Amino acid sequence: MSARTVFSPYRRLFAVRGSVAFSLAGWVGRLPAPMLGLGAVLLVEDRTGSYGLAGAVSGTLALSYGVAGPQWARAMDRRGQAEVLPWAMGAFLLTGIAFVATVVADGPRWSWFLLAAAVGASSPNIGSLVRARWSALLDPAGRQTAFAFEAVADEIVFVIGPPLVTVLATLIAPPVGFLTGVVLGAVGGLWLAGLRVSQPPAHPLGTGPRPRWWAVLTPTLLVVVVTYLAVGTVFGGLDVVVVGFAEAEGAPALSGAVLAVFAAGSLLAGLVYGLAPLPGTLAARFVGTAVAFGLAAQLLWGVGSLPVLAGCGFLAGLTIAPVLVSGTSLVESRVGPGVLTESLAWTISGLTLGVTTGSALAGAAVDAWGAQAAFAVPAGAAAVAALLAVAGGRFVRDQPVVAAVGAVRIEPPIDG
Template identity: 40%
Template sequence: MAARPTVDNPTEAPTRVGYTALLRTPGALTFLLPAFVARLPYAMLSLGIVLLVLDTNGSYGIAGAVAATAATAQALVGPQTGRLADRLGQAAVLVPVVLVHAVSVGALIALALGHAPVWTLFLAAAPAGASVPQIGAMVRARWVTKLADRPAHLTTAFAFESVTDEFTFVVGPVLAGAIATTVAPAAALVTEAALTVLGGLLFAGQRATAPARHLPEPGAKRASALASPGVRLLVGAFLGVGSVFGAMQVSVTAFAEHAGQGDLSGVVYGVFAGGSMLAGVLYGLIAWRRSPQQRMLASYGLLVLGCSTLWAMPDLTALAIAGLVCGLAIAPTLITGYTLVEALVADGAKTEAFTWLTGAIGLGLAVGSTVAGQLIDMSGPSLGFLVPVAGAGAGLVALVTLRRLLAGPGAASRTVARGGDAAPAVAEPAAG
């Protein structure tokens, strides 16, 4: 194996890894294809719930609250699912989870169509959200296992996963909306549940690429991934990123409708998401010399800078351009965050750690959309764009103030460059 650059030998050029080489990893496509099927419904659930409840109840407020209940349950319970996957194995957790999800979504559909009391919708939405399979975190955990002997590939793998996430968040709502309008709102959720079960079971069947189980020693108490201060810091930072997503969705829609061009709201948000996808693709192709800690601060700072101009845009064209600039900082921030958290926890807690970051985005999205909606009702669409600035700004302050926590305990004594990144070695991750 070729020598890798280290902090003791900084003159060697960092390794550049392309996506083609990544996808040639033995066994990669066998879990990536079913994972994509299972991840697509992730972005369909919230919109599907809103459209169903709105169709059967007629209240935007109730529809949004039911969807927020599912999102909150997913953010809080998802990390516990990831923790169980680390201990018991991914298949042992995925199979019952996807079945519970299908039953819960079915119950929600039946209650809504039957015009059951509103409180019963919340009871069904909570387990529906809590049982969303954490496929993205499980895929990243598989990459860590597959690339243990090729750490230079890991940043590219996380970039690939970020682009996949962005793609599903663009396609998922479009698919849910199309099915709801051409067939029926309930059909969108039926499709979501069917894809979740199909993709989840196929993914669970790929046992050869799954990470090994990490059972605790007898009598030993296993700490959560949140025991790592660095993980907690990144969770807070990802809450800020989630608030950008949520506030942008609501504020762009309101801005377009206020301008009499409501049909263009999807285009403007698509430009924002497209900027993130483009940045993610390019990010994974660069052999970075800067440490991931430095890159995290730089990309997050650019995110705050991009969000700070949104509220002042005079028309949709200007808003689309500002959204593009803002979106360019999203994927690099997420990719670097996942790269950092992988080095902050031990092998037996990686899926849980990834799930905490994903859940933080979902929770931030729910809070951001709710607060932005209230501000828009009070003073118009432009005020909603203050939420991304506030959420991302708070995250940046935390990162700058507590940036030393991102190095991880003991990182200085056993550091190698991961494609030019100064980070704890994969073989000896710093335990939180």
């Protein structure tokens, strides 16, 4: 079988006119995801010498991002991405610059938290916006491939972002790493906003009673969000612990490269997951991948050096994309188009709220126990993620679905 045949599902995705543009714009817009959290840690730790404070500030940014994301998504479901994104990106750029200026000027500590919260609150989840566009164009079989591709795009961001922000922050100046993430995010978001024709149709509220905001939180969505809360705790914990461990090993500039190894494993797994004709139900895949994720992260207990950490990170990374793709696919299969973007945004909010928890816990653990012992935070959180998925399995059961990979329905060409 030729490589052309193997990768034909991915080639068919981009046969839709405009898909290359919105996917690339969304990729650029997602670069802040790995850069701002780590950039805030590097910036604040450089100014104060405290990983605890750095983790708390970074966690505050992630917390506000997680809370605000579904609100932005709801507005875009109602009004359209092109109408809402420019306002969000303008606020994101201004608050990001203000945060850096305040930290560099050694402003009051409370203002650091306030502005970090403002940065997160002004940043919509770009990944959910891109996935909503794919969902409007493809049938379920095509969406598995598209969502797997988006997971790969996420991981490429996490391969490039951590080393980039680390190099900029350590070799040039700590503010440069954070500011670069802000600028790239604004550019990607504004670019995506300009691609009007490929955006999903808006679903304005009718004249009837306004639905309650929590109506979107179905049992399936809640199980995935709660599980992703634990998964995000792993991610947030790793950001802080890896930086502390690399510094303890005398190689702080390598922290971004080590984090990129985790993403590289996930990237590889995401590519394979998007091509494999997987049997079973979407719910079974979600539970199974969550258990694999929980088990693989236990390798972190054996970390004693940077090379060992890189090896364990690659193996653990192989389980990241599958659990993210399976959860997103499960949620997407259970919601209507009027709340699709919001539902997908809630899954990302679960991750980012977990990042908040992980950053805070790991920062305190590094200060109290040392970096090596602090790997208990991400390892323990991964085990909790597996247990939550298993416990919630009975609430997300569905009918068997065998993905016919390659059966991507191509809609009429669109511009964008």
